[in-house]
Each structure stands twice: as C-alpha cells, then as structure tokens.
Amino acid sequence: MFIGDHLIIDTNNGVLIHLVPITNNFNPIQLNELQQKYLKEDKQLLHLWEDVWLTKKEQVLIRLNSLLSKNVGFHGRKTKIIEIDTLATKSFLEINHLQGFVKAKYAFGLLANDELIAVATFSDARPMKLKGSNYLSAELVRFASKNGVTVVGGLSKLIKHFSKLVQLLYHLDVSENKLRYLLKDNANSASIIAEAIIERQLQKIETRKAFKKTD
Known part of the structure; x- marks a missing residue:
C-alpha cells in the first residue's frame, strides 16, 4: 500500500516494512517521523533499502523471520x-x-x-x-x-x-x-x-x- 510517497508492506503481525528505492528524496527526519507515527499505534516500521535487499537478501529474511516470531x-x-x-x-x-x-x-x-x-x-x-x-x-x-x-x-x-x-x-x-x-x-x-x-x-x-x- 502507498502512504503518501511511501510504499509500505503490512505483515499483519505488528510489523510494517517500508520499501525504500535506491533513488529517493527521503531524509532521516521524515523516516523517523514515519516510524514514530506507527509506534503510537503499537506497530514497528522497518525501512528496507533496495540495495540492501539486493545484496543482503538472506540476512534480511533472517531478521524478518525473527521479528515475525517465526524462529524456534x-x-x-x-x-x-x-x-x-x-x-x-x-x-x-x-x-x-x-x-x-x-x-x-x-x-x-x-x-x-x-x-x-x-x-x-x-x-x-x-x-x-x-x-x-x-x-x-x-x-x-x-x-x-x-x-x-x-x-x-x-x-x-x-x-x-x-x-x-x-x-x-x-x-x-x-x-x-x-x-x-x-x-x-x-x-x-x-x-x-x-x-x-x-x-x-x-x-x-x-x-x-x-x-x-x-x-
């Protein structure tokens, strides 16, 4: 779903993933404010950079599985x-x-x-x-x-x-x-x-x- 200019995936488990393209106009203050907005709703928003997904896909999935309580x-x-x-x-x-x-x-x-x-x-x-x-x-x-x-x-x-x-x-x-x-x-x-x-x-x-x- 799009929230303004932000493409966000809702995992329906209290965790949301903000997909950040390599080319973007976001600044750290905006990203922090977006996180705080969802924090007030007891939700955790994670910023996932496109280049990190492309180069560290396995590690990203490891982290997400942990956050989504899928680990043993x-x-x-x-x-x-x-x-x-x-x-x-x-x-x-x-x-x-x-x-x-x-x-x-x-x-x-x-x-x-x-x-x-x-x-x-x-x-x-x-x-x-x-x-x-x-x-x-x-x-x-x-x-x-x-x-x-x-x-x-x-x-x-x-x-x-x-x-x-x-x-x-x-x-x-x-x-x-x-x-x-x-x-x-x-x-x-x-x-x-x-x-x-x-x-x-x-x-x-x-x-x-x-x-x-x-x-």
Missing part, C-alpha cells in the same frame, strides 16, 4: 558459553548478522549440543572518568543467533559473562600498574558496567540502519 525458541540456560576465535566469529556473523563481521576485542559463543547457535562480540573496556574513577564502559559490537533460532536469555547470559571477565581483568590491570587499588568489600569494588549499546543497534535496525550498514 531455545533457552539460554541450556547452552554453554565458549570463547571463539576470529575465524569462527567471522564465519558465523557473515552468515547470520545483517552487518556482517567487524573486529572486536572479545568474542563469545553459545553452544547447544556442540553446535554454535549464538555469538556476541565486545569492545575492550575503557575508563570513563566523567562517571567515576572506577567506571568502565564496554560496547556490545555484534550479537546474532543462528538462522531460525531465538536464544531466550542468550544475550543477557553473554553480557553477564563478559561483565565478570572485564571486572577480573580490570582488577589485575590496576594491581599491575601499582595504583594502590584495594578490594575491601563489594561496596568498594570497581563498578563495572558493560554497556551493551543495544539501543544504538536497534536504532540502526529501525532507521535504515536495520537494513543498511552505515559505518
């Missing part, structure tokens, strides 16, 4: 966390993530029956002095599950694992640098916050960035 659910508690190398990470993300692989400091996977069904990658932790001397920030760079599978609680499980790892590394680093950092009790422990910037990724998904890599 698998409980994260039944999985095992493993650290994975760059080759395995790249192979998995190139197939299952719309934006593909990008280098990251850490990569972890979830195994189920000896099969890799989800992968998350994180940046290195960096101190943020404006938020406190013991505040570290790290970024969730990529997260993807295997095509056709939704790992319930999988992302939170990986973030918790990463947070514990970062906290341990931070304590070691501070000790080795002889900064007189003392762990007396939990209240005085470093406040390690692995900031999973999911909002940024969701914004990419919902403003062209779900279906087009911009960086």
Whole structure:
C-alpha cells in the first residue's frame, strides 16, 4: 500500500516494512517521523533499502523471520558459553548478522549440543572518568543467533559473562600498574558496567540502519 510517497508492506503481525528505492528524496527526519507515527499505534516500521535487499537478501529474511516470531525458541540456560576465535566469529556473523563481521576485542559463543547457535562480540573496556574513577564502559559490537533460532536469555547470559571477565581483568590491570587499588568489600569494588549499546543497534535496525550498514 502507498502512504503518501511511501510504499509500505503490512505483515499483519505488528510489523510494517517500508520499501525504500535506491533513488529517493527521503531524509532521516521524515523516516523517523514515519516510524514514530506507527509506534503510537503499537506497530514497528522497518525501512528496507533496495540495495540492501539486493545484496543482503538472506540476512534480511533472517531478521524478518525473527521479528515475525517465526524462529524456534531455545533457552539460554541450556547452552554453554565458549570463547571463539576470529575465524569462527567471522564465519558465523557473515552468515547470520545483517552487518556482517567487524573486529572486536572479545568474542563469545553459545553452544547447544556442540553446535554454535549464538555469538556476541565486545569492545575492550575503557575508563570513563566523567562517571567515576572506577567506571568502565564496554560496547556490545555484534550479537546474532543462528538462522531460525531465538536464544531466550542468550544475550543477557553473554553480557553477564563478559561483565565478570572485564571486572577480573580490570582488577589485575590496576594491581599491575601499582595504583594502590584495594578490594575491601563489594561496596568498594570497581563498578563495572558493560554497556551493551543495544539501543544504538536497534536504532540502526529501525532507521535504515536495520537494513543498511552505515559505518
């Protein structure tokens, strides 16, 4: 159906797809306003760029199947966390993530029956002095599950694992640098916050960035 100059497909499942041709006169503000309009109706509007559909069709369909709840659910508690190398990470993300692989400091996977069904990658932790001397920030760079599978609680499980790892590394680093950092009790422990910037990724998904890599 056409809404003004916008060609929109209604999936009848609370998700609408805005088809954006390669040549268009839309600006980001207009696209955002269109999304907000449907958000008020409890509907999710996704912008699908023509060139992304032509070059990343399989990944787009993977994403749509997930949004339309067509995936098979698998409980994260039944999985095992493993650290994975760059080759395995790249192979998995190139197939299952719309934006593909990008280098990251850490990569972890979830195994189920000896099969890799989800992968998350994180940046290195960096101190943020404006938020406190013991505040570290790290970024969730990529997260993807295997095509056709939704790992319930999988992302939170990986973030918790990463947070514990970062906290341990931070304590070691501070000790080795002889900064007189003392762990007396939990209240005085470093406040390690692995900031999973999911909002940024969701914004990419919902403003062209779900279906087009911009960086």
